[in-house]
Amino acid sequence: MESASTHEEIPAATLVVFRHARDGGPPEILMVVRSRDMSFAGGMAVFPGGRVDAADRALAAAIDHGLGDDDEAAHRIAAVRETIEETGLSVGLTRKIDASEAARIRDDLIACGELAPVLDRHDLALDLAALVPFARWCPRGMKHNRIFDTRFYLIDLGTGAVDIAIDRTENTRLFWTSAQAALDAADKGDISLIFPTRRNLERLALFSDFAEARSHAESIPVRTIVPQIGDREGRPSLTILEDAGYPVTHEPLDEALRG
Template identity: 35%
Template sequence: MSEKKSGALIPAATIMLLRDGDKGLEVFMVVRHHQIDFASGALVFPGGKIDKHDSAPEVRGLCRGADGLDDTLLALRVGAIREAFEESGVLLAYDRKTGKLVAGSRLDEMESWREPLNRSEKGIAEFLTHFDLELACDMLVPFAHWITPDMMPKRFDTHFYIAVAPEDHVAAHDGGESVDSVWIDPNEAVREAEAGTRTVIFPTRMNLLKLGKSANMEAAFKAAKADKIVTVLPKVEKRGEGAVLLIPAEAGYAVTEEPLENIMG
């Protein structure tokens, strides 16, 4: 599932970790390191490329909620949870001894595994077996599916999920790929991007706007479960006033077109 050549689609997954704050819905986001080759310096949701270990045969038996998912869809959820753990320290997994979500007090003993997992030196199955855990794939609700336009040299086939952040897990940036983090109102993140105080790439902004239509977690999950996921593959259309990026109206976003110059900077 790795990149074979420039322009090839790279399977990826991301999790929008949610909580209800004092003023309503909040989502956890990280600021990518400026030396990262994709979305450097941008405010993004934790996520990344699917690793070869995410689709290992033994992983399925270490997941709750795998029934009904083919190998590709399962690998996407596994990768999304793994990436969230690597980038934020939040782990959506069950303790096999208790049957409940892993306690936040156990996360310190797992800290040393985050970087080896990130470098693919260790696989997720090895990690889960070592700590007697089961991935909480059943906590993930599909939210969106975006594919990078074919005009771009690096292209991702990205599945977005929403999930409730465990209350006793402390979400924080990893200090490597990400250099800052924040719990933020989705609409506030968009306002800050429009004001120029945040860098937010187009797909992230669109999904923040979509998420921001919900006042709280209950509403967000109800909407996500009711919506049909429509794949968004933006297309470029040349017009007299300049090129425009188009996304399908049936995907459910308030914006269906955007001047290309606004996106490319």
């Protein structure tokens, strides 16, 4: 395994968006399939998200976010911004947004690349407390030199009556699915999941609704998960912490997709 010092660790954030299933079944979550042209996780199904940029940090420093930590606020801002950009779904805001306004917000954000002027233009405020910290992954030693130190958040959309659309640059597909259905699709070869996404879906599949997921997340302190290579049942495996809330903590190395 390469030394962590050879890698650039890039702060990033991702958002697991819940909605009620229309058939009354398990909650659904929003996933995107990344373009195969992307250098990281190309062709993989992931949650919307991306890197924390300088404008996210500037906005965090400029507003009264109530979190007591500008770095944490910047990560949540990045999760909101990236979700709007990638999916057209306006989340993490203090008022309801209809489909036509959501489309304008997204267009403005894509045009200017920063969230602050879009908030001003549309008279919007952020509700960063609506994002629930769930996990943090930093897969050092994976095959790419760029390592994303990613914070995962949960948010509850509630109704499924929303419009979403791919951004046509980074993603090729958007879809709502239960966590278990996503795992089943991966097992059938219909989608591909990198190791962190699969582990998080297995954890998300434990919950019957958002309230249960939130309670679970709030009961387990977020610790940075750094997958390691170890021996499990006589096979080299990729392993994670045993006490971080995950029902599956290892996968054979020759089966794990690592980005």
